[in-house]
Amino acid sequence: MKRKGLLIVVSGPSGAGKGTVCREFLRNNPETVLSISMTTRQPRRGEVDGENYFFTDVATFENMIEEGGFLEYAKVYGNYYGTPKSFVKENLMAGRDVILEIDIQGALKVKEKFDEGVFIFIVPPTMEELKRRIQGRGTETSEELLRRFNSAYQEINFITRYNYIVINDSVKEAAKKIEAIITAEKCRVDRNKDFYTSLQGGIDNALSFNR
Amino acid sequence: MKRKGLLIVVSGPSGAGKGTVCREFLRNNPETVLSISMTTRQPRRGEVDGENYFFTDVATFENMIEEGGFLEYAKVYGNYYGTPKSFVKENLMAGRDVILEIDIQGALKVKEKFDEGVFIFIVPPTMEELKRRIQGRGTETSEELLRRFNSAYQEINFITRYNYIVINDSVKEAAKKIEAIITAEKCRVDRNKDFYTSLQGGIDNALSFNR
Numbered sequence: 302m303k304r305k306g307l308l309i310v311v312s313g314p315s316g317a318g319k320g321t322v323c324r325e326f327l328r329n330n331p332e333t334v335l336s337i338s339m340t341t342r343q344p345r346r347g348e349v350d351g352e353n354y355f356f357t358d359v360a361t362f363e364n365m366i367e368e369g370g371f372l373e374y375a376k377v378y379g380n381y382y383g384t385p386k387s388f389v390k391e392n393l394m395a396g397r398d399v400i401l402e403i404d405i406q407g408a409l410k411v412k413e414k415f416d417e418g419v420f421i422f423i424v425p426p427t428m429e430e431l432k433r434r435i436q437g438r439g440t441e442t443s444e445e446l447l448r449r450f451n452s453a454y455q456e457i458n459f460i461t462r463y464n465y466i467v468i469n470d471s472v473k474e475a476a477k478k479i480e481a482i483i484t485a486e487k488c489r490v491d492r493n494k495d496f497y498t499s500l501q502g503g504i505d506n507a508l509s510f511n512r
Numbered sequence: 513m514k515r516k517g518l519l520i521v522v523s524g525p526s527g528a529g530k531g532t533v534c535r536e537f538l539r540n541n542p543e544t545v546l547s548i549s550m551t552t553r554q555p556r557r558g559e560v561d562g563e564n565y566f567f568t569d570v571a572t573f574e575n576m577i578e579e580g581g582f583l584e585y586a587k588v589y590g591n592y593y594g595t596p597k598s599f600v601k602e603n604l605m606a607g608r609d610v611i612l613e614i615d616i617q618g619a620l621k622v623k624e625k626f627d628e629g630v631f632i633f634i635v636p637p638t639m640e641e642l643k644r645r646i647q648g649r650g651t652e653t654s655e656e657l658l659r660r661f662n663s664a665y666q667e668i669n670f671i672t673r674y675n676y677i678v679i680n681d682s683v684k685e686a687a688k689k690i691e692a693i694i695t696a697e698k699c700r701v702d703r704n705k706d707f708y709t710s711l712q713g714g715i716d717n718a719l720s721f722n723r
Contacts, residue, residue: 422701428711460708465699468707478699485696488676488689490633496679497671500639 304495306393307486308415309333309400311479312408313423314453316435318469322423323402325476334392336401339365342380355385373403373410378448382407398483405456412462419486421479422463426470428454515706517604518697519626520544520611522690523619524634525664527646529680533634534613536687545603547612550576553591566596584614584621589659593618609694616667623673630697632690633674637681639665 311326313319327335339355341362350356362381366374374383384401392399401411401418412420425431435449460466465482469475486492522537524530538546550566552573561567573592577585585594595612603610612622612629623631636642646660671677676693680686697703 421699424708424711457708457711460701460711463701465696466701466704466708467699478695481692481695482699484689484692485676488632488678488693490671490674490677493677497635497668497677500635500668500671 304396306334306395306397306399307483308389308393308411308418309398309479309483310408310411310418310420311400311402311423312405312421312463313469314405314431314456315449316431316453317423317425318434318472318475319402319423321472322467322469322475322479323400325472326400326479329476330480333398333400336384336389336399338382338384338403338407339371340380340382342378342382372414373407375404375406375410377404377406378445384411405459409459409462417492419465419482420463421465421467421482422460423467423469423475424457424460426468428457515607517545517606517608517610518694519600519604519622519629520609520690520694521619521622521629521631522611522613522634523616523632523674524680525616525636525642525667526660527642527664528634528636529645529683529686530613530634532683533678533680533686533690534611536683537611537690540687541691544609544611547595547600547610549593549595549614549618550582551591551593553589553593583625584618586615586617586621588615588617589656595622616670620670620673630676630693631674632676632678632693633671634678634680634686635668635671637679639668 311319311323323335327333337351337353337355339357339362341357341359342354344350344354344356348354348356359381362374362383365371365383365385370386371383372386372389374381376382382404384403384407389399389401401408403411408420411418425434431453432450435446435453467475467478467482490497522530522534534546538544548562548564548566550568550573552568552570553565555561555565555567559565559567570592573585573594576582576594576596581597582594583597583600585592587593593615595614595618600610600612612619614622619631622629636645642664643661646657646664678686678689678693701708
């Protein structure tokens with residue numbers, strides 16, 4: 302029996318650096334499939350359609366909602382963000398790990414439907430550092446900045462709904478921690494029922510051989 | 513606050529290769545402390561007192577039982593095996609990880625008292641391989657061999673009481689998996705309450721600054 306892939310949900314407050322950490326992880330683990338979100342927000346400078354996001358319009362997005370085409374979707378800062386469902390499921394069924402980099406609202410919705418996923422919360426080493434990073438991005442109006450601060454502060458409370466915390470003080474180390482988490486999760490007893498059942502089958506055979 | 517060390521319990525049926533895997537792990541992670549068991553059984557060829565085991569006599573061992581000096585102890589194949597308690601606790605309190613290589617009876621007793629430990633079950637890739645390994649050791653009488661086979665077969669059923677399965681088809685890979693498990697466990701949300709509580713403290717400060 303083909304082993305299913307693992308869904309790895311990498312999330313955290315805005316400014317925690319989850320995008321940078323995921324890119325570093327994928328550079329070292331090219332066999333892992335990145336789930337690309339769909340959004341109706343405007344591309345930021347340097348963002349590429351089909352790479353950072355699938356950029357689309359509101360009408361198209363709402364059609365896909367109607368058709369049940371999203372694993373999760375949410376409206377954040379007035380824009381839609383969603384995870385196309387079929388892409389994720391097909392890869393998992395084919396035994397490929399899928400990594401989902403999404404905001405906290407999205408991650409919690411995925412968790413409702415997909416509790417067997419691995420939920421990783423990326424945090425900055427301190428809140429001061431988070432503030433610095435949100436400001437340093439320099440692509441937002443001051444009103445949007447304040448909204449992001451407050452949202453990030455509130456979002457930290459959702460940490461207890463996650464399985465793992467990865468502190469992003471070094472991108473390299475944070476990406477390595479995600480690798481270790483995936484290796485460990487694949488060793489979890491509750492994810493290896495097929496294997497140990499087959500070992501137990503081997504036991505019965507061996508015992509009947511002894512009789 | 514000093515972070516406590518992690519207790520890593522490496523266990524599995526006789527012949528699974530837990531000793532070899534632990535040695536490989538310790539070679540690459542010399543900062544991890546090996547808990548040395550005490551036993552009343554005779555040393556096997558090549559075993560060194562204070563390295564493989566503390567070898568002792570029955571009277572001394574039973575005195576230590578009386579004094580509550582063991583984290584766990586058991587009689588296996590007519591011999592006592594036990595884990596001296598103070599050594600483990602002192603190292604954990606000092607922030608050092610401790611690795612315990614013990615049989616399944618011992619591991620399950622440790623779990624009763626020390627549920628926050630990480631319980632790793634080492635298994636051979638197949639039961640045929642386990643049989644081959646037990647035979648290959650060549651240091652037992654045929655009666656002892658049969659007892660070991662049957663015991664190993666029954667012990668596989670305890671796998672569900674463990675957190676992780678590590679399949680020992682390659683010692684190097686198995687040792688790396690233990691490393692990954694330790695890294696991942698240190699990232700678990702429920703092991704990082706102090707950290708995220710301090711982050712949340714940072715939140716309150718930042719919010720009062722905003723007012």
